[in-house]
Amino acid sequence: xxxxxxxxxxxxxxxxxxxxxxxxxxxxxxxxxxxxxxxxxxxxxxxxxxxxxxxxxxxxxxxxxxxxxxxxxxxxxxxxxxxxxx
Numbered sequence: 262x263x264x265x266x267x268x269x270x271x272x273x274x275x276x277x278x279x280x281x282x283x284x285x286x287x288x289x290x291x292x293x294x295x296x297x298x299x300x301x302x303x304x305x306x307x308x309x310x311x312x313x314x315x316x317x318x319x320x321x322x323x324x325x326x327x328x329x330x331x332x333x334x335x336x337x338x339x340x341x342x343x344x345x346x347x
Contacts, residue, residue: 262284262285262286262287263289263294264276264286264289266288266289266290266295269288276298280298280299282300283300284300285297285298285299286298286299306342306345310341315341316338
């Protein structure tokens with residue numbers, strides 16, 4: 262669904278209810294998408310990213326990295342999670 266900024270201001274509760282019911286609401290400014298109002302998922306981040314196809318399931322169970330191992334390169338997933346928080 263798309264909604265203009267002016268319509269969003271006038272009917273904010275309606276659009277929040279739409280997001281709460283599971284719909285993504287794209288907010289536009291003069292026809293240009295500028296933001297997205299999305300429902301807060303009840304599943305965890307990894308499950309959601311797998312479902313959306315951003316990441317795949319693990320190929321094998323790996324042991325957890327030790328906290329004091331500073332020679333180990335940063336995990337790609339941590340970079341992805343950092344970008345998603347922005």
